[in-house]
Amino acid sequence: MADGIQADIDAVQRIDAVPLILEVVCRTTGMGFAAVARVTDSRWVCCAVRDEIEFGLVPGGELQVETTICHEIRQSHQAVVIDHVAEDAVFQSHHTPAQYGFQSYISMPIMRANGEMFGTLCAIDPRPARLNTPHTIATFKLFAELIGTHLDALDRLQTSEAHLLDERQTAELREQFIAVLGHDLRNPLAAIDAGTRVLEKAPARAPEVLGLMRNAVARMSGLIDDVMDFARGRLGDGLSLRNQSLQPLLPLVEQVVSELRATAPDRDIELHADLAVPVSCDAGRIAQLLSNLLANAVTYGAPDQPVRVVARSDAELFELSVSNAGEPIPAPALKRLFQPFYRGEVEPAKQGLGLGLYIASEIARAHGGTLSATSTPQETRFVFSMPVR
Numbered sequence: 001m002a003d004g005i006q007a008d009i010d011a012v013q014r015i016d017a018v019p020l021i022l023e024v025v026c027r028t029t030g031m032g033f034a035a036v037a038r039v040t041d042s043r044w045v046c047c048a049v050r051d052e053i054e055f056g057l058v059p060g061g062e063l064q065v066e067t068t069i070c071h072e073i074r075q076s077h078q079a080v081v082i083d084h085v086a087e088d089a090v091f092q093s094h095h096t097p098a099q100y101g102f103q104s105y106i107s108m109p110i111m112r113a114n115g116e117m118f119g120t121l122c123a124i125d126p127r128p129a130r131l132n133t134p135h136t137i138a139t140f141k142l143f144a145e146l147i148g149t150h151l152d153a154l155d156r157l158q159t160s161e162a163h164l165l166d167e168r169q170t171a172e173l174r175e176q177f178i179a180v181l182g183h184d185l186r187n188p189l190a191a192i193d194a195g196t197r198v199l200e201k202a203p204a205r206a207p208e209v210l211g212l213m214r215n216a217v218a219r220m221s222g223l224i225d226d227v228m229d230f231a232r233g234r235l236g237d238g239l240s241l242r243n244q245s246l247q248p249l250l251p252l253v254e255q256v257v258s259e260l261r262a263t264a265p266d267r268d269i270e271l272h273a274d275l276a277v278p279v280s281c282d283a284g285r286i287a288q289l290l291s292n293l294l295a296n297a298v299t300y301g302a303p304d305q306p307v308r309v310v311a312r313s314d315a316e317l318f319e320l321s322v323s324n325a326g327e328p329i330p331a332p333a334l335k336r337l338f339q340p341f342y343r344g345e346v347e348p349a350k351q352g353l354g355l356g357l358y359i360a361s362e363i364a365r366a367h368g369g370t371l372s373a374t375s376t377p378q379e380t381r382f383v384f385s386m387p388v389r
Helices: 003-013 017-029 070-076 095-100 134-201 203-235 250-263 283-300 356-366
Strands: 033-039 044-051 080-082 104-111 117-125 245-247 269-274 279-281 307-313 317-324 370-375 380-387
Touching: 003 033, 003 044, 003 134, 017 033, 017 044, 017 117, 017 134, 033 070, 070 104, 070 117, 104 134, 117 134, 134 203, 250 269, 250 283, 250 307, 279 283, 279 380, 283 307, 283 317, 283 356, 283 380, 356 370, 356 380
Parallel strands: 269 307
Antiparallel strands: 033 044, 033 117, 080 104, 104 117, 245 279, 307 317, 317 380, 370 380
């Protein structure tokens, strides 16, 4: 059943007054079957029912909409009331009473505040009944309006809850963003400030100090780049891809690995590559993804064990994996790895905004690929895969 129809059934089921309404309908009219139906141009679905004549419908049950009078009511938005089908000039030869075996019938449209018809409040019985009276029609109209009002109230409540959740999540992200960015920018700024003080007192140390200051500037530049990518991925339309064309990826992968080896000379980074088939991609973004995964593996992996990079491409798939030994990632943390600003409970004091894995996952998504993670006591492995073309 389509999610929308099931949501409509659930909404009617949430209205506490509906069972009482159906009971009152049966008691006051003497009819044995009453229901609230969702009626669209193609479906008639029972949302709630009181069945004392064994008609056989339950919530979720369907009738072919073309076989029902509700189909005609949906077009006219007018109630239909029949005391006795056999004596009714309009409906005595109608196909619906003959098909479903009823003699008395009443159906009132349930309207929404926006003017759309949700469905009907209807009742049938194989015996005639006196229904076409001002009292009965007014009662059905009141009940139908009550159900429509409840449905509108539920929609407003769900919308309010969704807005509240969005605002709460946005507030949490904002607080995380300010706290983490403030913390991580403080260190390179402090390094630059300290460098200027040293230069004032000891100009002879300029080459050494300027090198440290350049590293601090590069660190800040990287943080800003991560923030911009976060904004594009989270607040915009996702990361954009540029220069997406067939790329031989072996030189790119080798370059990224070489750069990480240079920045972490005490770590063993192994590369196993079989990249004979070019890949249609944004090479710069793929390099960024690999760099983020490698930086994560170097930061959190066992320092005395190698980090392994495996890259391969064939006629259909490009796959890149980065693995390291070390403490396994706890299951709760594993579920949150690709969330922004998440740095884990194992070593939460590690430097960085906690955006690297989030950005990597956004790069994977932008390429129509996937990024997954597994972690055991033997190995933690990240795997990125995407179509070659």
